[in-house]
Amino acid sequence: MTTKTHAKRPALTPLIVDVAVPVGGYYLLKDGLGTSTFAALAGSSVVPALRTAWGVVRERALNGLAALILAVNVVGLLLGLVSGDPRLMLAKESAVGSVIGLGVLVSVALGKPLMTAAMKPWLVKGRAEREAAWERLCAGSADFRRAERVFSGVWGGFLLTECAVRVAGAYTLPVDTMVWLGSVILVVTLGSAFAVSGALAAGPMARMLLGEVEAGAATGAEPGAETTAVSGRTVGAPEVALAR
Numbered sequence: 001m002t003t004k005t006h007a008k009r010p011a012l013t014p015l016i017v018d019v020a021v022p023v024g025g026y027y028l029l030k031d032g033l034g035t036s037t038f039a040a041l042a043g044s045s046v047v048p049a050l051r052t053a054w055g056v057v058r059e060r061a062l063n064g065l066a067a068l069i070l071a072v073n074v075v076g077l078l079l080g081l082v083s084g085d086p087r088l089m090l091a092k093e094s095a096v097g098s099v100i101g102l103g104v105l106v107s108v109a110l111g112k113p114l115m116t117a118a119m120k121p122w123l124v125k126g127r128a129e130r131e132a133a134w135e136r137l138c139a140g141s142a143d144f145r146r147a148e149r150v151f152s153g154v155w156g157g158f159l160l161t162e163c164a165v166r167v168a169g170a171y172t173l174p175v176d177t178m179v180w181l182g183s184v185i186l187v188v189t190l191g192s193a194f195a196v197s198g199a200l201a202a203g204p205m206a207r208m209l210l211g212e213v214e215a216g217a218a219t220g221a222e223p224g225a226e227t228t229a230v231s232g233r234t235v236g237a238p239e240v241a242l243a244r
Contacts, residue, residue: 021047045074071099091170094163101159104152113152115197123206133212144208151201155193162189 025047030040107114124130137144165185169178 071103087170087175091167094166094170097159097166098163101156101163104156104159108149108152108156111149113149115152115155116148119151119202119205123202123209129213129216130209133209133216137208137212141208144205147201147205147208151197151205154197154200158189158193158196162186 026040026044029035029043035043104114120134124134138148162185166178166182169181169185173181
């Protein structure tokens with residue numbers, strides 16, 4: 001039990017540091033300490049800004065999650081300067097979601113889907129054999145990599161659609177209606193994204209992962225085992241068993 005707990009922590013670290021800390025910091029500053037929305041956004045931007053700068057300077061790589069949260073906060077800060085028109089105030093809430101949706105879709109186009117960081121811990125469950133199976137599938141299974149991109153693509157598409165629907169509603173429906181309908185649209189969007197991404201990507205990936213783990217157990221493969229060439233590509237020993 002202790003081994004699994006410690007193994008799961010590194011997988012959850014990006015979500016905690018890059019997402020939970022800034023989001024939690026925002027609500028702590030705004031609702032807990034009573035600061036303005038602008039001040040709360042500015043304060044919660046510190047961690048993602050430092051994480052983004054650290055990745056670029058020290059690791060020579062862009063921290064996708066931290067950069068996305070930072071971009072969302074910057075958009076929120078800029079839109080926070082806009083006031084007066086109630087319809088514009090409703091529509092500006094969608095701009096933040098659109099930044100997230102666009103960021104996720106861009107990450108898919110670049111071959112580094114951002115939503116993997118949110119999905120992987122729940123499929124791997126902090127187990128070394130699943131982690132090893134994940135790495136083997138990423139290296140040797142085109143279907144697995146495609147499902148990984150589909151998962152993020154579905155989320156990015158749903159988020160952008162939700163933003164478009166809310167903006168349209170903000171300018172065509174009564175303001176009082178959109179105040180409550182906006183929350184309904186968000187809940188329906190999230191529920192639909194979970195269902196569709198699970199059916200098209202997370203579910204198949206979970207089955208592929210379990211199959212790879214079982215094949216590894218059947219062949220006695222250890223995490224990090226040497227690879228063997230099959231059908232012109234490099235794969236692990238468990239994949240050899242599956243290919244047979």
